[in-house]
Amino acid sequence: MSIEHRKATKRVKVVNAAGTAMTNTKLTLRQTNHKFLFGCGAFDFLPYAMSLSGDFPADMPERFRPNPEQLRKKIEQWLAVYNYGTLPFYWGMFEREEGKPNTANMKKTAELMRSRGVTVKGHPLCWHTVCADWLMKYDNETIMQKQLARITRDVTEFKGVIDFWDVINEVVIMPIFDKYDNAITRICNDHGRVGLIRKVFAQAREANPDATLLLHDFNTSISYEILVDGCLNAGVTIDAIGIQSHQHQGYWGAAKVEEVLRRFEHFGKPIHFTENTLISGDLMPAHIVDLNDWQVPDWPSTPEGEERQRREMEEMYRILFEHPLVEAVTGWDFTDGAWLGAPSGVLRKDGSPKPSYEMLKDLIHNEWWTVSDVTTDEEGYVTLTGFKGDYELTDGALTAALSLRESSDVTETIVL
Numbered sequence: 001m002s003i004e005h006r007k008a009t010k011r012v013k014v015v016n017a018a019g020t021a022m023t024n025t026k027l028t029l030r031q032t033n034h035k036f037l038f039g040c041g042a043f044d045f046l047p048y049a050m051s052l053s054g055d056f057p058a059d060m061p062e063r064f065r066p067n068p069e070q071l072r073k074k075i076e077q078w079l080a081v082y083n084y085g086t087l088p089f090y091w092g093m094f095e096r097e098e099g100k101p102n103t104a105n106m107k108k109t110a111e112l113m114r115s116r117g118v119t120v121k122g123h124p125l126c127w128h129t130v131c132a133d134w135l136m137k138y139d140n141e142t143i144m145q146k147q148l149a150r151i152t153r154d155v156t157e158f159k160g161v162i163d164f165w166d167v168i169n170e171v172v173i174m175p176i177f178d179k180y181d182n183a184i185t186r187i188c189n190d191h192g193r194v195g196l197i198r199k200v201f202a203q204a205r206e207a208n209p210d211a212t213l214l215l216h217d218f219n220t221s222i223s224y225e226i227l228v229d230g231c232l233n234a235g236v237t238i239d240a241i242g243i244q245s246h247q248h249q250g251y252w253g254a255a256k257v258e259e260v261l262r263r264f265e266h267f268g269k270p271i272h273f274t275e276n277t278l279i280s281g282d283l284m285p286a287h288i289v290d291l292n293d294w295q296v297p298d299w300p301s302t303p304e305g306e307e308r309q310r311r312e313m314e315e316m317y318r319i320l321f322e323h324p325l326v327e328a329v330t331g332w333d334f335t336d337g338a339w340l341g342a343p344s345g346v347l348r349k350d351g352s353p354k355p356s357y358e359m360l361k362d363l364i365h366n367e368w369w370t371v372s373d374v375t376t377d378e379e380g381y382v383t384l385t386g387f388k389g390d391y392e393l394t395d396g397a398l399t400a401a402l403s404l405r406e407s408s409d410v411t412e413t414i415v416l
Helices: 045-053 068-079 103-115 133-137 140-157 183-191 193-207 222-233 254-265 303-322 355-367
Strands: 007-015 026-034 037-041 084-088 119-123 164-169 212-217 240-247 271-278 326-331 371-375 381-387 389-394 399-404 412-415
Touching (some): 045 103, 084 326, 164 193, 193 222, 212 222, 240 254, 254 271, 254 303, 303 355, 381 399
Parallel strands (some): 007 412, 037 326, 119 164, 164 212, 212 240
Antiparallel strands (some): 007 381, 026 389
16 A cells, blocks of 8 residues: 555745745755654653653652653654653543642643644543542532533643543543443443443534544443444544554554554544553563553663564554554554553653664654655746645755645645
8 A cells, every 4th residue: 555645735926025936946845744643652751741840749758859851852753763652631630639630730731742743632531440539428410410521621621722631531441340330431321331431522512613623432342333333323422433553463554554543543533542452571471461451660671672662563553654544553562661551652761762663763754754856947936745734845055944734736835
């Protein structure tokens, strides 16, 4: 399959500040960002933003406070690869005490990311895990009211800063989740899967009509297909289908990646691979059903595993980038030892880059990146072609910003 659909062509006329055509002028077209969302968990940005403003809890011992310089280095490593970051809005962490959400720190973090050219996604607005324990004192009707109010509050507050949301997470298992009692499973049983999804999506849509709203699940079986189909038939305005791909027990392989794409592409909706993990150490045993049940004291990365991770990750990213409906791929862990202590990052625990990090950086910012020399004609016109995204056009002294988001027959005037 070709990746030409990832490129756009635009004819422009280049003029100077006085409006005079810049004829027979040598220029450089240089990409500055991708339209495609190359993402990663961005949880490290939160302590980094807090370190810049000193907004740590007053009672936090100094020895537990993150080192700002180490964080800064990690953030720069992150930014050298990714343009799309997921921030944690788990209700039980974001609002540990009712009425006291961590809005200020999260907003500073999202604004910092936006200032560095990062598109930010909030994850998730509704989930039965990491839920707010204080909800349990309420009856189900009140829980639903508070869930919808939470969506209105947070989506409204972050509008224009965060316009991508995982609205509801892992609904296939939600009503039958039995590891512990929780408020969201209760209301999912009351309203049904589709009923709950319809309510939370409608609330998020009302709060930000321009937001990109995702349904999101780790279950890629026929059960998730049926759920998506039921939601669309019920009129739920799902903007993108989110697919988790945690591969702690081994790489899916090209055949399964392509099979999952075939089964979900028929909905005609954009597809986001929202939580991708590939291991660079020993694999989790195949008999483990719930990944959270595998807890070991140490789970090291190995040289052999790191090469395997690089190879598998490259194959998977190439397949996903080729597919026309895939708009985003998010690696879940940036650094080893995050979720489940797994060696699933592209950085080792000491912050050194793995082969997978260098591979992604080269793929995204070299092979799939446009820098080209062009020359205007005798009337100042030039045709520009490159990977879809944002660009600058320069003659070496003056620079103008432009975008190549979609091919167009309309000529645009660029003032240099």
